[in-house]
Amino acid sequence: MVSLIEMPELVMENIIGFSDFKDVLTLRQVCRDFRNFIDDVDDSKLPDSKFEGISFKILDETTIGLSYEDEDDSYSTGYCGMNNFRCFSQNVTDLGNVNIVDVAIRDLEWLLKFQKSVLEEFDVSFDEYQLRNDSPFHSLPIKVRNMFEKLNRKIKTRKFTLKTYDESQIIAFLPFIDPDALKSLEFHSLDYDGEVEIEIDEIAKTEQWKNSEELDCEFRVLNLKVEDICHFSSINFQTNTISAKYLDSMKKVFIKSSKFELLFLGWESFNENEELTNLWGPAFSTETAKLHWYFRMKDSEERILRIIIDNTGHLLWFDVCKMESIPNGAIVQDYNEK
Amino acid sequence: MSSTEQGTSSAAPAEPTTAPESAAAPEVPESFYYVHGKDKVVHKVSAGALQHSALIHGMISNLGYTEEQAKANPFPFENIDGDILQMVVDWCNQHKGKPTPPEDTNLPKQKEKLFDLVLAVNYLEIKELLTYCCKQVAMMVKGKSPEEIREIWMIPTDAEDEAAEKEAKKRAGKEAAGETAAAAGDAK
Known part of the structure; x- marks a missing residue:
């Protein structure tokens, strides 16, 4: 009788192709010839x-x-x-x-x-x-x-x-x-x-x-340059120092992005709240340490970019919310190309 | 509905013959070739059926035999057992000019026959049949342990294999020594 180990190469490749990976690994343990054959066979011939x-x-x-x-x-x-x-x-x-x-x-x-x-x-x-x-x-x-x-x-x-x-x-x-x-x-x-x-x-x-x-x-x-993260829809990272200018360029990028969902950023030092107020207008604040801004996003009635800065937690996040989740008294700023 | 259609076609004799009839009676007469295996039993097979075998198909196109020449020169496949060649011929006839189905359940269940068939089909380069056969072998391996596979196909373990190799070497060595001794004896 012809043995399985005497099968021509093309036949063995076909058999391996129709087996599942567990069976191929089992065949590999059967004998030296199978082991050598399977080790040498091109990956493309192995089953997925x-x-x-x-x-x-x-x-x-x-x-x-x-x-x-x-x-x-x-x-x-x-x-x-x-x-x-x-x-x-x-x-x-x-x-x-x-x-x-x-x-x-x-x-x-x-x-x-x-x-x-x-x-x-x-x-x-x-x-x-x-x-x-x-x-x-x-x-x-x-x-x-x-x-x-x-x-x-x-x-x-x-x-x-x-x-x-x-x-x-x-x-x-x-x-x-x-x-x-x-x-x-x-x-x-x-x-x-x-x-x-x-x-x-x-x-x-x-x-x-x-x-x-x-x-x-x-x-x-x-x-980390703003242009290097603008393609992400969701970002979470930490950094040492951030500036109001840096945050403003992030805002300008994400306000235009249709796929943006969330940015979460932890920092070591940030003390430019005043500069931010100059750039974005007065913040809405319910808790003393947390500043909120709301911006209507480009080409969307529904999507509002919310920016919250938590000065005690040393973190901030940008996310997208709907009109109904905006607290009473907060102003939603219209989209502005500048 | 169908009877009306038939009535219409028979009432119009100028109409060309319908498709099924033309398939039953092809315009070009089919050519036949002859093959035999180890048992020398000659099988007459149509060129259409033999198209499945890339090897035979290539031989036919290169030789350009007439009917008489083909009859006088059957293709000899001495390496294929008669019953296996019969299986191959039957399969080619059954699947002549037809698209092959995704599964073939008529393959031999006995592993000895299946393996001989695999070798014959591989040699004759019948791609579809080889695929079915290999699928069947893969199914026979499925879920088995290495020990079970060794047992089914009588494959020695590496240790047994090495021992057998050593034994064979020893024997070959002895035989060679014997031959040398004999040759030396002859020389004397």
């Missing part, structure tokens, strides 16, 4: 795993977590450096002398190889443990990047979330994400005091930044 989300995280000092979900189920795998084992559902595999970082990255690589449809979310999270020289995870970010490079294909996801201590990793990882599919960027800082600063110039030049519609950045952003 149709995951909706993939998340790769350092969970604690010795553990990495890899989780992913499809339409029906979610799965997670833990890689524990303490006793060097991998744990998937009820199955625990002793990894012997093999480095758990390498195993976890290889598993992530397989998930990405099979993923052809666009992910809803791709989430990568490094922790501060990785910063220490003696940590088993010290080289993890560089190894993940090398794997992405080897993958030779941009990762298609609607939302990319990167959680890190080291802001330089944003520009290092962003190019591996497919800008055409991207809608939302989230950069979380592991420095809970929010003091890590980030120069946004280079990041704002990337197609990934330009194509996104939403931005959530926990790092303290420096040099």
Whole structure:
């Protein structure tokens, strides 16, 4: 009898194409010939795993977590450096002398190889443990990047979330994400005091930044130009100092935008309330520390741009509201081209 | 309604023949070719049915045989078992000039036959049938564990495979040594 391993290449490619990714990974475990064949086969011949989300995280000092979900189920795998084992559902595999970082990255690589449809979310999270020289995870970010490079294909996801201590990793990882599919960027800082600063110039030049519609950045952003954020519909970021002039240019941009929804900005220092009153007229105020302004948006009867400055909370937000939610006594200023 | 239409067409003899009739009696007579497998049993197949096989189709167009030449020179497929070639011929006849359906449920259920069929179809380059066969093999793999797959298709584990390879090498080594000894003996 002819064995399955004796099938010609085209036949094997066809069989793999009609299998689902779990069956292909099972075939890979059957024997050396299958393993070599599947490892060498072009990614385009592999079936689509149709995951909706993939998340790769350092969970604690010795553990990495890899989780992913499809339409029906979610799965997670833990890689524990303490006793060097991998744990998937009820199955625990002793990894012997093999480095758990390498195993976890290889598993992530397989998930990405099979993923052809666009992910809803791709989430990568490094922790501060990785910063220490003696940590088993010290080289993890560089190894993940090398794997992405080897993958030779941009990762298609609607939302990319990167959680890190080291802001330089944003520009290092962003190019591996497919800008055409991207809608939302989230950069979380592991420095809970929010003091890590980030120069946004280079990041704002990337197609990934330009194509996104939403931005959530926990790092303290420096040099963020208004023209670099005007394409977003939703923005959340922090910065050191803001000026009345800067806020006014933001107002001028967003008042014209038909897709603008929300901007949330935290600052360290702002003391130009008077200048703002000169520019925007007197503010409406119900609580002493909160100043409100209302502006009719361009080409819209319904949409009102609301700007609230909270001087005690050191934050401000721009959002879009309807006429009925405007408090009594507040003035809605007409749209003005200037 | 339909009887009225028929009445009208029969009442007008000048009308050209209707479409179904012309399909039943084509203007150009169909050419036939002959193939045989390992068992030498010759099958007469129309060029239309053979179009499914890119390999045979290519051979036919290059040779430009007359009916007599085709009869005298059946295509020999010594690498294909007779019963498998019969299956292939039947499939080509059934699907002659028809669009192929998305599924084919008439494929052999026995894995031995299915595998032989896959190899024959791959060799003859019958794309659609190969697709059905590969789908069927994929279905047979679906949801099985590596152990089950090894058992079904009698695939050795890597360790067994290595042991068998070592054994074969050893045997080959011994045989070679034996041959050398024999050759040396002959030389004497």
